Amino acid sequence: MTAVFQFQEWLTLHSARVEAALENLLDPVSTNPGRLHQAMRYAAQGGGKRIRPLLVYAAGALGDAKPEILDAAATAIECIHAYSLVHDDLPCMDDDDLRRGRPTVHKAFDEATALLVGDALQTRAFEILANANCASDLKLHMISALAAASGSRGMAGGQAIDLESVGKKLDLAGLKQMHAMKTGALLSCAVELGGIAAQLDPGQMQCLEQYSRALGLAFQIVDDVLDATSDSQTLGKTAGKDAANDKPTYVTLMGLDYAQSQAKQLQEEAITSLAGFGSKGQALENLALLVVSRAK
Amino acid sequence: MTAVFQFQEWLTLHSARVEAALENLLDPVSTNPGRLHQAMRYAAQGGGKRIRPLLVYAAGALGDAKPEILDAAATAIECIHAYSLVHDDLPCMDDDDLRRGRPTVHKAFDEATALLVGDALQTRAFEILANANCASDLKLHMISALAAASGSRGMAGGQAIDLESVGKKLDLAGLKQMHAMKTGALLSCAVELGGIAAQLDPGQMQCLEQYSRALGLAFQIVDDVLDATSDSQTLGKTAGKDAANDKPTYVTLMGLDYAQSQAKQLQEEAITSLAGFGSKGQALENLALLVVSRAK
Numbered sequence: 001m002t003a004v005f006q007f008q009e010w011l012t013l014h015s016a017r018v019e020a021a022l023e024n025l026l027d028p029v030s031t032n033p034g035r036l037h038q039a040m041r042y043a044a045q046g047g048g049k050r051i052r053p054l055l056v057y058a059a060g061a062l063g064d065a066k067p068e069i070l071d072a073a074a075t076a077i078e079c080i081h082a083y084s085l086v087h088d089d090l091p092c093m094d095d096d097d098l099r100r101g102r103p104t105v106h107k108a109f110d111e112a113t114a115l116l117v118g119d120a121l122q123t124r125a126f127e128i129l130a131n132a133n134c135a136s137d138l139k140l141h142m143i144s145a146l147a148a149a150s151g152s153r154g155m156a157g158g159q160a161i162d163l164e165s166v167g168k169k170l171d172l173a174g175l176k177q178m179h180a181m182k183t184g185a186l187l188s189c190a191v192e193l194g195g196i197a198a199q200l201d202p203g204q205m206q207c208l209e210q211y212s213r214a215l216g217l218a219f220q221i222v223d224d225v226l227d228a229t230s231d232s233q234t235l236g237k238t239a240g241k242d243a244a245n246d247k248p249t250y251v252t253l254m255g256l257d258y259a260q261s262q263a264k265q266l267q268e269e270a271i272t273s274l275a276g277f278g279s280k281g282q283a284l285e286n287l288a289l290l291v292v293s294r295a296k
Numbered sequence: 297m298t299a300v301f302q303f304q305e306w307l308t309l310h311s312a313r314v315e316a317a318l319e320n321l322l323d324p325v326s327t328n329p330g331r332l333h334q335a336m337r338y339a340a341q342g343g344g345k346r347i348r349p350l351l352v353y354a355a356g357a358l359g360d361a362k363p364e365i366l367d368a369a370a371t372a373i374e375c376i377h378a379y380s381l382v383h384d385d386l387p388c389m390d391d392d393d394l395r396r397g398r399p400t401v402h403k404a405f406d407e408a409t410a411l412l413v414g415d416a417l418q419t420r421a422f423e424i425l426a427n428a429n430c431a432s433d434l435k436l437h438m439i440s441a442l443a444a445a446s447g448s449r450g451m452a453g454g455q456a457i458d459l460e461s462v463g464k465k466l467d468l469a470g471l472k473q474m475h476a477m478k479t480g481a482l483l484s485c486a487v488e489l490g491g492i493a494a495q496l497d498p499g500q501m502q503c504l505e506q507y508s509r510a511l512g513l514a515f516q517i518v519d520d521v522l523d524a525t526s527d528s529q530t531l532g533k534t535a536g537k538d539a540a541n542d543k544p545t546y547v548t549l550m551g552l553d554y555a556q557s558q559a560k561q562l563q564e565e566a567i568t569s570l571a572g573f574g575s576k577g578q579a580l581e582n583l584a585l586l587v588v589s590r591a592k
Contacts, residue, residue, distance in 0.1 A: 126443050
């Protein structure tokens, strides 16, 4: 009889692993300029759900990826995510004072420093991958995937579309495309990086893509549901922002009940796409459950 | 008898080459989101001296680097340079309205777009290198060098030190260290990328380092001299900014005459370090002359 997969144990272990990897791979505050490195650590090490790095480890478990490659990929993608949050919170974007229950970087430091923190975290992400201890082709594949997911045809492009959509009322197809770029691309990339590190075959990578597409959409629908139904203290960031900014969301376009049932259905779709991986897919399966049932 | 090296011809040819490479390697405006891609092109294709890409081609000529690798490296480093200018011009940094004789990106578009333009240009730089048509090890070497030069221990770090120095009066050693990171690192990196692409040996790379160190310092001294002696129309950017911001410069710390003679001496040092390359170093030699004698 195989041992029962203990997701809570996996989660505790790998959450600690993410924090250790960030601690090791970010420059220490003792490196000049100290204040910038301190602010970079404030941005990247201030908690958060760590969904993307956890997805890297979970997808890496589908093959036999070397742990240190997964550490590099997990840290790199979290650096990109952290940079996007720091820039997103700036006054010229969302102008947010609160993130992960603490003052945003431009509030805790200053705007110019926050700008540089985001810039330098992005650079560090690519540097970490370029210097990872693994085969050159694997590293380049990961760098290329991360760049495609985070640049103007991915995350940054999605943010640009989001900016243009204020007051314009996107329809459901437009909303989906915007979120597929703004949030979906980086979530998918996390799964992809794990799959690349695990050296999966093209058929397996295709199953992962199906998983990621469903998960990414579910993630955003749940985000919109939480923004509409939760409070700032629970979320650790400003709640009700979408309504306040008159932004279309899955909740405003679908209604709350339908949005919630869609998230559940997408969760099922994500899990179904893992069928071929057998018990090796259990961490990814549980992460899909976690994403849909989360409270923040 | 060898043909006389015609620098003006070389310059015309390679300046056109830079523009063509940018045109080819930046996303077209027809790619969604169009406004972001348009703004990225506005930022990167608005002229400028193109010193960094020209240094890539000139250093590449020391060996037999493949032209398309040099195109990728030249475009990547110009994308990083352009991103740094866009972010540097933002209201929370230098708050500049004029760049290369035209409105800055946040003036021509808006602040949020300028933020994303810088972010996405940085991503594109690494993506271009990762997807370049050459050996994997060469690409990784270039990505690693570019990240080190532009991140928190390089350009972005130098900008952070610059921010902290306002009102604090750096001494000459502090000013040199700040500029070595803020401007010097990326200029050196341009030369290094050319050298990597040309597959030079370690001894040759060391000569290039000497060249770059002298050139980088000369470049910044001349920048300070021009800021103190020229006007905004000639420079294509706001002149007299340093004095207005009460920032220490080579001119305020050394005096104008000494600064000018130092720049000349550094130019000589740069040229001397090329001795071992014979006639292959002529483009680099002429670029050192150009940097010191430029009027903007």
